[in-house]
Amino acid sequence: MAPSQALCRFAGVALVCAGVIAGTAHAGGDAARGGALYSARCGGCHSIEDNGAGPRHLGLVGRRAGSQPEYDYSPALRASRIVWTRKTLDQWLADPNALVPANKMAVQLANDPKDRADLIEYLSVATKEMDR
C-alpha cells in the first residue's frame, strides 16, 4: 500500500482519497496529508458523518456557519453570518476565536499555513454530500 493510501485508510476516507491520489487533487493542498491531520487533530471532537462534541462536517463547504439544526452551536457562531469557503475556513482554523469571539471551538491546532491548506483540501473533498 502506498503511503498516501495508508494515510487515507487511517482517516477513514479510502474512497474519497482514492480519487485524490488518482489526480483530482487541487493545487494548494495535499488531501491525503490533510486527512491524517484531520484524524489526529480534529478527530477528537469531529467526524464527517456524526455530531459529537463538535458538529459533523458533511456538507460543510458552502454551508452557513452554525446552521445545522441537530447541533447545539454557540450563539456567537449562529449569529456570525459566515459561510464556509476556503478563505473563511483558513481564517477559522488559524484562530477560531479571532474570527468569531466566544464560540465553542476555541482550539488552535493549525497555526501552520501548510497544515491549513492540507486540511481544507481534505475537507473540500471528504465533506461533499454527493460523495457519501
Added chain:
Amino acid sequence: MSESTLFTRRSLITRTGQLSLSAGALALLAGNESLAGKQLSAAGGNDVAILNVALGLEHEAIAAYQIGAESGLLQKPVLDVAVLFQSQHKGHRDALVATIEKLGGKPVMAMTADEYTKSAKLKVSSIRSQGDVLMLAQRLELGAVNAYLGVIPAFGDRELAKVAGRLAADETMHYTALTQAMGAALPNAALSYGA
C-alpha cells in the same frame, strides 16, 4: 531506538497496569479553590462552553472503553489497562462536571450506549479483534491530546489552562501506552502533539 529505551509490549502493559489512580486526579478541578464561587461572566461562560466540549470527549472515551471491555476481545493484561484508563477518564469527567457546576454552567450529558455504539466516529461495527479495540482507543486518545493542547491558549482562566495541560498529559500517557501495546511506532519528530 535501542532495546533499553523501548519497552516490550508485555513489560509496558504490566508497568502501566501497576499505576494507581491518583486521588489528586479527582481533585484536579473540584478542589481548586481559586475556581470556587466564580460567577459566570461572559469570559467564564465561554470557559464553560469549552469545558463542556471537553466533557463530551470524556463521556465518549468512557463509552469506548466500556465497549472494548464488554467486547470479549480484550485479554489480560490489556483488559486491566483499559479498565484503568477508563477509570482515569471517569476522574476527568467528574472533575469537569464539578467545575462546570461551580462556574454556574450545566454539564452536558453522555449519549446513550446505543448512540455511541452506532456512531460513525467510533465505527464499533468494524471491530473484530483486540487490535481493533486498541486502534480505536489510540485514535480517541490522540484526538483528546490534541484537543486539550489546542484549547490551552483560549482559556480566560489560567488555572483552567493548567488543568487542560494536566489532562493532556494523562491522555498522552494513554496514547503512548496503547501505541506501544500495538507495537506501533512512536512519533519520530519532536513537538509532534498540538500545533
